[in-house]
Amino acid sequence: MLAIRMQRNGRTHYPTYRIVVQESQRHPLSGRVVAEVGNYNPDTKKTVLDKEKIEFYLKNGAQPSSRVAFIFKKNGIKLPAWYKEAPAKQSKAKHADKLRKNQPKEEAPAEAPAEEAPATEAPAEAPAEETPAAE
Secondary structure, eight states: OEEEEEEEEEETTEEEEEEEEEETTSOGGGOOOSEEEEEEETTTTEEEEOHHHHHHHHHTTOEEOHHHHHHHHHTTOOOOTTOOOOOOOOOOOTTGGGSGGGSOOOOOOTHHHHHHHHHHHHHHHHHHHHHHHHO
């Protein structure tokens, strides 16, 4: 079975990738590729693709990797109906109870609630006094 995957090129700390069609059992760095169908530079986001070759290999059953499929979609290459997208990864904290956002809220100084309390009580009392006076 054929796979369409990225093969790393470039120098240290500056990768560039070739998008190649390769036997799925082979390691991406083995060097034995069926065809090179494009390249991708992650620094400049520049992508060069041979759309005719890509569509030919996809039509004949070549399986794109998830990252390559993302690049194809972004460049307007339609993926076959049989291709299933990988589910989005769900990140989960190991000790969620220790996170700051999950800790109980710290109470504000005692003076702040005391100032707010009379302000909320005064409007509640004022309508109560006006209603008996109106009767």
